[in-house]
Amino acid sequence: MTDRTTVVVITHNRRDELERTLHAMTALPDAAPIILADNGSGDGSADMVEAEFPEVTVLRLPRNLGATARNLAVERVTTPYVAFCDDDTVWQPGALTTAADVLDRYPGLATVTGRCLVAPSLAEDPLTPELRYSPVVGPDWMPGPTLLGIMAGLTMIRCRAFREVGGFEPRMWLGGEEELLALDLAAAGWWMCWREDVVIHHRPSQVRDARRRRQLGIRNTLWTLWLRRPVRSALRRSVQILRSAPADRYTVLAVAEAARSAPWVVRNRAVVPAAVEAGLLALEDSQVRSTARRYVG
Incomplete structure (x- = not known):
């Protein structure tokens, strides 16, 4: 090795x-x-x-x-x-x-x-x-x-x-x-x-700020969507993710953090090839139904 x-x-x-x-x-x-x-x-x-x-x-x-x-x-x-x-x-x-x-x-x-x-x-x-x-x-x-x-x-x-x-x-x-x-x-x-x-x-560590981690997870997921997915897919998945997240200040902060970086997103946006997007579309149903993807920390 x-x-x-x-x-x-x-x-x-x-x-x-x-x-x-x-x-x-x-x-x-x-x-x-x-x-x-x-x-x-x-x-x-x-x-x-x-x-x-x-x-x-x-x-x-x-x-x-x-x-x-x-x-x-x-x-x-x-x-x-x-x-x-x-x-x-x-x-x-x-x-x-x-x-x-x-x-x-x-x-x-x-x-x-x-x-x-x-x-x-x-x-x-x-x-x-x-x-x-x-x-x-x-x-x-x-x-x-x-x-x-x-x-x-x-x-x-x-x-x-x-x-x-x-x-x-x-x-x-x-x-x-x-x-x-x-x-x-x-x-x-x-x-x-x-x-x-x-x-x-x-063995999940207990030494973590779960709410901040959730905030970062939402922000980073939104960034990934906006950076790499076609507009329609990015909007649809953004709505799905935010609907599944608690309506609290950490979700609001995540969206605000993501939105403030709009100029950076625009400069670095590169939509994935059609074959990759087809795979992402195939994954959406299981992702929407997944309990493991709930932003509840």
């Missing part, structure tokens, strides 16, 4: 959870080199890692850059693949190897997203049925259901594809930031798949 994959972990002020995650990731039978991007933690996370996990490369960032920290970490990656891992997720034994094997075998594939089991019960993440039964049509060679969206902490990605599309958009910071990346990969001709046999455990 040292020649094929590097694991990139991002963290911010979650020292205990990070320590637990690194203990598990470094003990894997197929463990890979790890780069930790510390988003300006003030709880001694970076010091702890350097003391307890000398094999982990620590990238100390001056402030919380959100998902942009992954971009900076990938700049240091020399392997062909990178597996993203959050400080509250753990790839299970064999998962890194299986994902890398799939990417080796299919050069047109940009990402492999795994099956998420939520601790402590290890029930499947509620979003799993959307991935397992994805209606998106892919080529005959696809080694799993074809996706038009990924979950970063569950995904191994081909570094060449990641760099080709510019990685994560810094403005989005964190919260649904993967949607835009996935659409840009698809627009560039890359494919993404889900695999049942790539298993990741997720």
Whole structure:
């Protein structure tokens, strides 16, 4: 694995959870080199890692850059693949190897997203049925259901594809930031798949501002729609999303944040190809009915 994959972990002020995650990731039978991007933690996370996990490369960032920290970490990656891992997720034994094997075998594939089991019960993440039964049509060679969206902490990605599309958009910071990346990969001709046999455990952190995260999720979803979807689709999905969100100040703030960036959206708007839009249309019914996509935090 040292020649094929590097694991990139991002963290911010979650020292205990990070320590637990690194203990598990470094003990894997197929463990890979790890780069930790510390988003300006003030709880001694970076010091702890350097003391307890000398094999982990620590990238100390001056402030919380959100998902942009992954971009900076990938700049240091020399392997062909990178597996993203959050400080509250753990790839299970064999998962890194299986994902890398799939990417080796299919050069047109940009990402492999795994099956998420939520601790402590290890029930499947509620979003799993959307991935397992994805209606998106892919080529005959696809080694799993074809996706038009990924979950970063569950995904191994081909570094060449990641760099080709510019990685994560810094403005989005964190919260649904993967949607835009996935659409840009698809627009560039890359494919993404889900695999049942790539298993990741997720123990959702309690150290988070759920309402702010919801606000960012709504804002980033609106931005993605306005940046990449045809006008009619963007308007329809925007209405659907806002109808499903609580009518509170956080939703209002999300819309206001998104609207204030209208000049940036206009400058960077690039509608996806018709084939990608057809896949997005096929996904809409399951997305509208999904309880996992309710902005209720």
